[in-house]
Amino acid sequence: MKKGIAVAGNMLVDTIYTINCYPKIGELALVEDKVTRSTGGAVCNVIADLARLDGKLPLTALGVIGNDENGDFILESLSRYKNIDLSKIVREGASSFSAVMSDRSTKQRTFFHAKGSNAIFSEKHIDWSNLEVSHLHIGYLLLLDELDKPDLEFGTKMARLLASAKKNGIKTSVDMVSDSNSRYEAIVPPALKYTDFCIINETEAQCLTGLRLREENGINEENTLTALRAIRDKGVMGWVVIHAPEGGYGLDCVRGDVVKLESLSLPEGYIKGTNGAGDAFCAGVLYAAYMGKSLEEALELGTGCAACSLSEPGAAEGMRSYEEVMSLYRNLR
Secondary structure (H helix, E strand, O other): OOOEEEEEEEOOEEEEEEEOOOOOOOOOEEEEEEEEEEEHHHHHHHHHHHHHOOOOOOOEEEEOOOOHHHHHHHHHOOOOOOEEEEEOEEOOOOOEEEEEEEEEOOOOOEEEEEOOHHHOHHHOOOOOHHHHOEEEEEEEEEOOOOOOOOOOEEEEEEHHHHHHHHHHOOOEEEEEEOOOOOHHHHHHHHHOOOOEEEEEHHHHHHHHHOOOOOEEOOOOOOHHHHHHHHHHHOOOOOOOEEEOOOEEEEOOOOOOOOEEOOOOOOOOOOOOOOOHHHHHHHHHHHHHOOOOOHHHHHHHHHHHHHHHHOOOOOOOOOOOOHHHHHHHHHHOO
16 A cells, blocks of 8 residues: 655755845845755655654655766755665756845845756656655646656656656645746646645735735735635645745635635744745645545644744754644644
């Protein structure tokens, strides 16, 4: 019987610079405190969060990293988690990396990204006959060049990969990055036809649906709920989940139930950084789906995971065990 979760796609190293403010062109920003380095990307963030949530959950990492110092750093960092299988990671080329500018005043971060070997990751790097998992999560759509390419039969190579996973009895989930609206229509919908769980933020949902989800005074809830249904209609079979600073919104595509959950009220000074909070939310929802929990429980866990992530500047440093996350969630409600 297949069990466990595989996380595939982007693997990289983030070098995080905390700055006093994000400058205008030609202006100066000051780098404060020490510069830190951590793993990043969908694979590193989500799989580390899952490993911290449940130390007994079988996990498999799938991706391509370089034959370089950053590749060594990724393997060294993930090897701390004894329940992550790293044997299926391929080493080729130069590792992907990002320079992350973390604005102390706004708590927002800006990424300067080099795609590196992530750009060549494709289905050829996955041996389906040797992948004994029940769930496959892949991210990020729009940032995996080879998988974003067209495919005559499935629309994109990503859609073909997800179809292969479904053919092998594996449930699928996807995440994506915020990019220009023009790319979404060509790249994302083909993949959603073979997706069980779509977990994205409000900016990505806005680009995907064309609906305005963020207004000057905050999230537009009516449009957000409409966006859930619009994304379901693109083919998602299980859950559509949209997360935003204001809260989480979910649609059970089978039952038709809609769930919305406000974010937690965090104490002043609690937030140390926002890097990885979206991936933490995604990990919580993914774990809940794997464990057969309800959509409402998934949003609660995702919200608690995001709150844990916000307590530390690195992407996965703040994550805790499932019991600790839910205790935090209940205490901060």
